[in-house]
Amino acid sequence: MTVETLPAAAVPYGRLVPVTVHFDDLDALGMLHNSRYPLLVERAWAEYWHGQGFGFDGDWxxxxDMCNVIKEMRVSYERPVTRPGHYAAHLWIERLGRTGLTYGFRLCSADGSETYAHGHRVLVxxxxxxxxxxxxxxxxxxVAGELIRPETDERETAADAA
Structure with a gap:
């Protein structure tokens, strides 16, 4: 079984996994509730790992490898999602250690071109x-190694931002 991902050309590293925002995910102001961003990313990661043959059926x-805990999580909200529909979670690995890993993510438009939130999460x-x-x-x-984000030259990154 393989996870549905968008074409690799859609992002320069990692994978785009489709996610759906439903009407009841929106808050009273008509925006995606802040707690739903990490939930959508968590579901995308679960789908990705399950598609790679990893799963959890209640037996710890x-x-x-599915027996892991969260050590840290950071989310930065860039712009609100204001309507239900199809979006994507852009997923990648920032660091792969012996017992821990840090993954990066973006909640973005379905094609990966617009970012709504981004962050990282550390698992042990x-x-x-x-x-x-x-x-x-x-x-x-x-499996994680296939998602490691390539290191970028800091000068390139600074030039791209200018």
């Missing part, structure tokens, strides 16, 4: 019996 001992894989950090499997490292 058998969960393997834990042993289900001890609840202590434990290394990612080789298989998880290989």
């Amino acid at each position: 001992a058998a969960a393997g 894989r834990i042993d289900s019996a001890t609840l202590r950090p434990t290394p990612w499997s080789d298989r998880a490292r290989a």
